[in-house]
Amino acid sequence: MQAETLTAMDQALTRALIEGVAHRIIDHAAELTALDQAIGDGDHGVNMKRGFEAVLADLDTHAGKPLPEALKSVGMALVMKVGGASGPLYGTLFMTLGKTLPAEPGRDDVASSLAAAIDAVKARGKSDVGQKTMLDVLAPVQAALAAGRDPAAAAIEAAEATVPMKALRGRASFLGDRSIGHMDPGARSSALMVATITDVIGRRA
Numbered sequence: 001m002q003a004e005t006l007t008a009m010d011q012a013l014t015r016a017l018i019e020g021v022a023h024r025i026i027d028h029a030a031e032l033t034a035l036d037q038a039i040g041d042g043d044h045g046v047n048m049k050r051g052f053e054a055v056l057a058d059l060d061t062h063a064g065k066p067l068p069e070a071l072k073s074v075g076m077a078l079v080m081k082v083g084g085a086s087g088p089l090y091g092t093l094f095m096t097l098g099k100t101l102p103a104e105p106g107r108d109d110v111a112s113s114l115a116a117a118i119d120a121v122k123a124r125g126k127s128d129v130g131q132k133t134m135l136d137v138l139a140p141v142q143a144a145l146a147a148g149r150d151p152a153a154a155a156i157e158a159a160e161a162t163v164p165m166k167a168l169r170g171r172a173s174f175l176g177d178r179s180i181g182h183m184d185p186g187a188r189s190s191a192l193m194v195a196t197i198t199d200v201i202g203r204r205a
């Protein structure tokens with residue numbers, strides 16, 4: 001009886017996390033597009049919206065799986081639907097989280113799984129922290145989790161901190177110094193995801 005209740009709660013949480021992240025990204029598509037118009041090709045909002053609309057269209061399938069499997073299937077949907085550079089990078093992030101998280105993760109599990117996912121994103125994007133990318137949010141979030149600090153606050157602060165940075169990877173790097181003064185769109189979408197996940201878990205606790 002208790003096991004059934006727990007399972008139902010975990011599935012409700014998995015569903016709330018996927019739905020929350022998808023809706024937050026879709027709601028901010030115009031903002032992500034505007035950021036990408038400033039330093040990229042202006043497709044980040046549209047691409048991410050298309051990917052997360054596809055995720056919502058298959059919500060019952062994704063959310064009916066245990067959390068690690070759900071993360072893998074969301075990651076695969078993002079690879080197939082987002083396109084551009086963001087699809088493979090977010091796909092790698094979600095799929096690696098799915099491969100490394102236990103079914104009922106604690107904070108330490110999330111910190112170590114995110115560290116593995118960051119390494120996978122670095123390898124996939126041939127990129128590193130300090131190049132004005134999503135990694136400049138994910139790495140500080142991982143550090144915050146490992147240190148017991150608020151990951152959402154770290155994410156928002158870290159996205160802001162990409163504004164004065166010069167882009168060294170991706171299309172924005174073609175702009176050189178002109179990439180300075182704009183928030184990185186991938187840093188912003190990553191921060192939105194982290195803030196949403198923190199909200200959803202906080203509401204449940």
Ligand SMILES: [Mg+2]
Pocket residue numbers: 036040041042043044084171
């Ligand atoms: Mg773009």
